[in-house]
Amino acid sequence: MVLGPFLMIALTVGISYISANSSSSSRQVAVISDSAVLRKSYLQQHKSGINSKITTTAKAKKAMKANHLAGYLTLEASGAQLRGDYHGSTAMNSGLKAQVQNFLVQYQQLKNYQTAKLTPKQQRALAQTPVLKQHIAAKTGTSNSVKLISFWVLITMIYIILITYSSITAQEIASDKGTKIMEIIFSSTTAISYFVGKVMGILLVIVTQIVIYILGGWLGYTIAMQNSGIKKLVLANQDLVKGIFHNLFNLNLLYVLLGVVIYTILAAYSGALVAKAEDASKAAQPVVMLSMAGFFIAIPFQNNLDAVIVKILSYVPFFSSYFMPMRIINGTAGWGEQIGSLVILLAAIGLFALYIGRQYQRLMLQTDSESIWQHLIHSKRRS
Amino acid sequence: MLSIQHISKAFGPVKALNDVSFDVPNGQIMGLIGQNGAGKSTTFHSILNFIDYGGRIQWQGHTLSAADFDHIGYLPEERSLMTKLTIEQQIIYLARLKGQPAKVIRPQIDDWLERFAVKGTRKSKINDLSKGNQQKVQLICTLIHQPDLLILDEPFSGLDPVNADLLKQAVLAAKDRGAAIIFSSHDMEHVTALCDQLVMLRKGDVVLHGSLDDVRDQFGKTELFVTTDWSTERLQTLPGVGRVTARHQHRYVLHLTDASAGPAIFDALTQGHYIEEFSQQPPTLDEIFRLKVGEAHV
Numbered sequence: 001m002v003l004g005p006f007l008m009i010a011l012t013v014g015i016s017y018i019s020a021n022s023s024s025s026s027r028q029v030a031v032i033s034d035s036a037v038l039r040k041s042y043l044q045q046h047k048s049g050i051n052s053k054i055t056t057t058a059k060a061k062k063a064m065k066a067n068h069l070a071g072y073l074t075l076e077a078s079g080a081q082l083r084g085d086y087h088g089s090t091a092m093n094s095g096l097k098a099q100v101q102n103f104l105v106q107y108q109q110l111k112n113y114q115t116a117k118l119t120p121k122q123q124r125a126l127a128q129t130p131v132l133k134q135h136i137a138a139k140t141g142t143s144n145s146v147k148l149i150s151f152w153v154l155i156t157m158i159y160i161i162l163i164t165y166s167s168i169t170a171q172e173i174a175s176d177k178g179t180k181i182m183e184i185i186f187s188s189t190t191a192i193s194y195f196v197g198k199v200m201g202i203l204l205v206i207v208t209q210i211v212i213y214i215l216g217g218w219l220g221y222t223i224a225m226q227n228s229g230i231k232k233l234v235l236a237n238q239d240l241v242k243g244i245f246h247n248l249f250n251l252n253l254l255y256v257l258l259g260v261v262i263y264t265i266l267a268a269y270s271g272a273l274v275a276k277a278e279d280a281s282k283a284a285q286p287v288v289m290l291s292m293a294g295f296f297i298a299i300p301f302q303n304n305l306d307a308v309i310v311k312i313l314s315y316v317p318f319f320s321s322y323f324m325p326m327r328i329i330n331g332t333a334g335w336g337e338q339i340g341s342l343v344i345l346l347a348a349i350g351l352f353a354l355y356i357g358r359q360y361q362r363l364m365l366q367t368d369s370e371s372i373w374q375h376l377i378h379s380k381r382r383s
Numbered sequence: 384m385l386s387i388q389h390i391s392k393a394f395g396p397v398k399a400l401n402d403v404s405f406d407v408p409n410g411q412i413m414g415l416i417g418q419n420g421a422g423k424s425t426t427f428h429s430i431l432n433f434i435d436y437g438g439r440i441q442w443q444g445h446t447l448s449a450a451d452f453d454h455i456g457y458l459p460e461e462r463s464l465m466t467k468l469t470i471e472q473q474i475i476y477l478a479r480l481k482g483q484p485a486k487v488i489r490p491q492i493d494d495w496l497e498r499f500a501v502k503g504t505r506k507s508k509i510n511d512l513s514k515g516n517q518q519k520v521q522l523i524c525t526l527i528h529q530p531d532l533l534i535l536d537e538p539f540s541g542l543d544p545v546n547a548d549l550l551k552q553a554v555l556a557a558k559d560r561g562a563a564i565i566f567s568s569h570d571m572e573h574v575t576a577l578c579d580q581l582v583m584l585r586k587g588d589v590v591l592h593g594s595l596d597d598v599r600d601q602f603g604k605t606e607l608f609v610t611t612d613w614s615t616e617r618l619q620t621l622p623g624v625g626r627v628t629a630r631h632q633h634r635y636v637l638h639l640t641d642a643s644a645g646p647a648i649f650d651a652l653t654q655g656h657y658i659e660e661f662s663q664q665p666p667t668l669d670e671i672f673r674l675k676v677g678e679a680h681v
Contacts (some may be wrong), residue, residue, distance in 0.1 A: 179463045
């Protein structure tokens with residue numbers, strides 16, 4: 001399960017590589033011309049995507065029929081005008097079209113200058129082109145991207161962890177239910193110690209998985225940086241990368257961890273409520289639904305952080321793990337608010353664990369067929 | 384000493400325990416007998432605080448709490464182990480819950496496996512063991528930390544006579560080192576062989592309580608074991624004889640209506656001559672059990 005994402009990435013990259021290699025020849029274009037100079041000039045300027053071995057129309061047609069060629073371009077210099085004809089099963093893509101167009105314009109211009117017998121000064125004067133430049137406030141643009149990417153990474157991370165582990169946690173707890181080993185355990189330690197230990201164990205598994213992903217991500221990043229293109233891209237966007245890392249490895253990470261803790265406790269409680277181990281996935285549903293509610297409510301509010309509901313939910317345990325990081329990322333929550341929300345979350349975790357710990361022994365040793373709601377009502381009465 | 388004082392427990396309208404009281408002194412074995420549903424497991428669950436109950440349970444003079452868990456060895460009625468673990472992992476895991484460090488327990492494991500004749504090594508998976516061997520591993524887990532209070536719910540169920548003897552020896556060894564032991568059983572032979580005291584429960588009520596001899600003596604010496612060449616019909620004519628049961632050839636049990644009829648029967652049977660067997664005894668525990676269960680159905 002832990003290695004699943006790595007295997008998926010390896011599989012996707014592998015298949016893409018094989019697919020790219022096998023289809024590259026069928027995406028090539030041949031260049032054919034009676035003028036060797038003209039053909040050579042084109043081939044010198046454009047090497048990628050060109051099949052230089054095919055030199056005649058007949059061979060090009062044959063290769064196209066065998067699906068080894070996407071098309072062929074014939075270049076012709078008849079008199080003072082240059083002409084290019086493209087023959088293919090589909091239209092030229094915009095890149096190739098621009099490339100050909102550019103070459104024809106340049107070559108035609110050169111030919112025109114020669115025909116007009118212009119002096120170099122006149123040539124330079126005619127070569128003047130207008131200038132259009134965009135001026136964007138780089139900092140604001142990057143900052144918005146940082147916020148957006150950080151937001152999505154964080155809430156997706158919480159959501160995926162919770163969806164994955166809620167049913168596992170419930171299942172793990174429910175599988176103990178009704179077994180006599182629980183009687184032996186409860187004759188050896190307190191239910192609350194066992195419950196906290198069990199939840200801690202599950203959390204350590206989650207943390208181990210997160211650490212493996214972080215290490216895997218770092219390894220992937222190191223390997224990707226060997227590629228000059230990616231390295232150039234990363235260096236060009238250093239502010240963006242730094243900003244995202246800053247947003248992930250601060251108080252937000254604590255919110256993610258505490259969010260996982262409180263949801264894991266709830267999932268464990270759900271597992272303890274079921275009458276049979278087979279019902280564990282059913283028991284995990286309320287936790288999954290609650291987690292989904294947090295995730296889907298957060299999405300529409302990402303651009304409306306001043307809404308009252310966002311402010312309220314950033315203090316409500318189970319939701320604060322989604323909403324407070326959103327506010328922190330966007331700088332709409334002060335330190336006081338962040339600490340206040342954190343204290344409420346921590347207190348809720350403590351009280352919740354204590355309450356469930358007290359009910360845990362009764363719930364685990366019960367083997368009757370009470371429904372989840374009956375258990376809840378009865379355990380509330382007993383407490 | 385374990386002291387059970389006036390404990391009561393009801394599940395809805397059903398009374399599982401009704402004012403049950405008894406003591407289990409250190410170095411003694413208490414047998415808890417009764418039909419299924421009599422309240423034996425409920426008594427154990429009350430001692431272990433698994434359920435709420437009325438009354439008081441004390442251990443060594445104080446209310447039993449989590450601090451005493453390390454001194455308790457408990458074997459539940461149905462066996463259950465963590466089947467994915469090896470024998471060693473299972474024993475160490477449960478011993479550590481009892482506050483015993485792995486380095487103390489690990490060197491003892493082979494001795495215990497040998498003592499209980501477990502077919503498997505410390506590295507064997509629980510899942511690969513037979514049911515009987517799993518049960519023996521569970522017994523080792525119950526005993527290895529040398530508990531001062533041993534609670535065994537039907538410990539002999541499923542054990543063959545050889546393994547039952549191994550368990551008896553282990554229980555007696557625990558008694559010798561001063562542990563208070565309470566166990567339930569449907570097999571009166573085991574109870575007779577092991578117990579210093581017994582309590583019989585019937586629908587949550589204590590119907591018998593005391594040492595084995597005291598309990599049997601309550602019923603009078605109404606069983607007369609004789610070996611004679613008299614016929615069943617002739618024995619039936621003796622004064623005070625209610626019923627005659629033939630055991631083997633020439634061996635009979637005379638069920639007396641009046642225990643004081645013994646000397647007269649002795650005179651009639653021997654007429655001053657030697658006879659091989661004449662033994663007047665109280666009813667066996669098995670008979671008392673049937674008698675008490677029968678009373679409930681009258």
